[in-house]
Amino acid sequence: MAQRLERTPVPGRRKAEVLGLAAELFARDGYASTTVRDIADAAGILSGSLYHHFPSKEAIADAIISPLLSEVLTSYEAIVAAGGPPREAFEALANASLMALERHRAAAVVYEQDRRQLAALPRLAHLADAERTIERAWTTVLERGIADGEFRGGLDARIAYHLIRETIFSVARWHVPGEQPDLERISDQYLRILLDGVVRAKRKKERRD
Known part of the structure; x- marks a missing residue:
């Protein structure tokens, strides 16, 4: 009988598996509460072995x-540079965000709940720059829409951005294991509410002669 050869795990694949497990732990328990040993236990390896893949928890x-941030920033840069009508650019930013959040759901939760703490770490200081770039993309589109009269006058672009940001990132928390969110429906409803509101416009009463 021929000897059965054991396959050696592909390092890149194993590294990706560890990252996936760590992302879920960070998302569930928070970065500070998750230890290297927790990640190693979840991956079925010794804590010391984890350092063959990563030098630190950071x-x-x-x-x-x-x-996640690379995908979002690349999409945003292209959308803003295209210089399309403000409403179309707004919709494109929202759709790009939702698609990225779906592809990187756990990372989005980690980033949203722990970004201030993480940005204070030397290795993750770039998060603050990324946050400023994201804000600048949204406020650029909002301010252009206000100036063009396409968006409501008197709107504070920065306040609007922070409200929009919170609602977009909250979508990542809707995840139900085993279920795929209907991103097309979520995006449609999201844009309807943000751009058209929830209050039905009152009909003007017809004047009687």
Whole structure:
């Protein structure tokens, strides 16, 4: 009988598996409350072995969050540079955000709940720059829409951005294991509410002669 050969795990694949497990733990328990040993136990390896893949817990968090931010920032840069009508650009920013959050759901939760703490860490200081770039993209589109008269006058672009940001990132927390969110429906309803409101316009009463 031929000897059965054991397959050696592909390092890149194993690293991705560890990152996925760490992301879920960070999202569930928070970055501060999750230890390297927790991640190693979840991955079925010794804590020391984890350092063959990552030099620190900070490095793990960076590797989890960076792909999300890279995708968002690349999309935002292209949308703003295109210089389309403000409403179309607004919709594009929202859709790009929702798609990125779905692809990186756990990372989005970690970033949202722990970003201030993480940004204070030396390895993750770039998060503050990313946050400013994200804000600038949204406020640029909002201010352009206000100036063009496409968005309501008197709107504070910065306040509007923070409200929009909170509602977008909250979508990542709606995840139900085993279920895929209907992003098309979520996006449609989200944009309807933000751009058209929830109050039905009152009909003007017809004057009687």
